[in-house]
Amino acid sequence: MKVVGFSGSPRENGNTVFLVETALKQLGKHGIETELIRLGDKKLEQCTGCYACVKQKQCSIEDDFLQLFQKILAADGIILGSPAYHSSITPKLKALLDRAGFLGRWVTNEMKAENSTYQWQGTAFSGKVVAPITVARRAGQNFAFAQLLLWATVNDFIVVGSNYWNVAVAGAGGKVDAAEDTEGIGIIAHMADNMAHLLNKLKQ
Numbered sequence: 001m002k003v004v005g006f007s008g009s010p011r012e013n014g015n016t017v018f019l020v021e022t023a024l025k026q027l028g029k030h031g032i033e034t035e036l037i038r039l040g041d042k043k044l045e046q047c048t049g050c051y052a053c054v055k056q057k058q059c060s061i062e063d064d065f066l067q068l069f070q071k072i073l074a075a076d077g078i079i080l081g082s083p084a085y086h087s088s089i090t091p092k093l094k095a096l097l098d099r100a101g102f103l104g105r106w107v108t109n110e111m112k113a114e115n116s117t118y119q120w121q122g123t124a125f126s127g128k129v130v131a132p133i134t135v136a137r138r139a140g141q142n143f144a145f146a147q148l149l150l151w152a153t154v155n156d157f158i159v160v161g162s163n164y165w166n167v168a169v170a171g172a173g174g175k176v177d178a179a180e181d182t183e184g185i186g187i188i189a190h191m192a193d194n195m196a197h198l199l200n201k202l203k204q
């Protein structure tokens with residue numbers, strides 16, 4: 001079993017990376033293979049709304065997206081981490097999720113004629129598990145967290161919870177100090193335990 005953790009921060013070794021790694025290390029204790037992917041060094045254009053993926057079943061933009069989409073497809077679970085940027089996830093993570101969500105829908109469904117009703121056949125992610133993690137200096141974690149939940153729940157993922165929202169408080173003045181948020185770390189570790197438990201049940 002494999003879980004891929006994505007950090008949407010442009011900062012290579014910032015708070016988001018630390019928190020996503022915290023979750024991945026905890027998953028590792030349960031024998032789950034993990035991989036951390038930093039989006040900061042990836043070339044990821046935003047979705048152009050060309051709708052080419054509806055028919056072609058692939059994205060028309062040539063950048064690092066395909067490699068990342070394949071990482072999601074090959075994983076049993078993913079963790080989506082982002083700092084709050086004005087209460088939102090970062091543009092790069094949004095670009096990945098817009099393109100993956102749209103392509104993931106159209107690889108398993110066909111566009112219907114106008115006025116006909118959809119009976120969606122799942123998505124490329126059906127049955128996969130996901131958990132969001134967000135971090136901010138002061139406020140906005142929950143808005144970014146909600147963005148990630150909305151993406152997950154429209155795309156047929158199974159969302160893993162914890163004993164609180166997986167949000168951390170860190171980064172005043174750009175500090176990398178998420179290690180000091182011991183409550184946040186405990187919540188994220190508990191989420192990882194839940195994810196491992198769920199993945200094991202799903203594999204039975």
Ligand SMILES: Cc1cc2nc3c(=O)[nH]c(=O)nc-3n(C[C@H](O)[C@H](O)[C@H](O)COP(=O)(O)O)c2cc1C
Nearest residue numbers: 009014015016083085086087136137138139170171
């Ligand atoms: C452009 C920008 C916007 C930010 N917006 C918010 C915000 O809305 N609320 C907040 O509390 N912190 C905000 N921050 C602070 C970051 O969320 C915080 O420092 C976080 O820990 C950075 O994570 P990272 O180290 O993974 O990059 C912002 C930082 C930047 C650079």
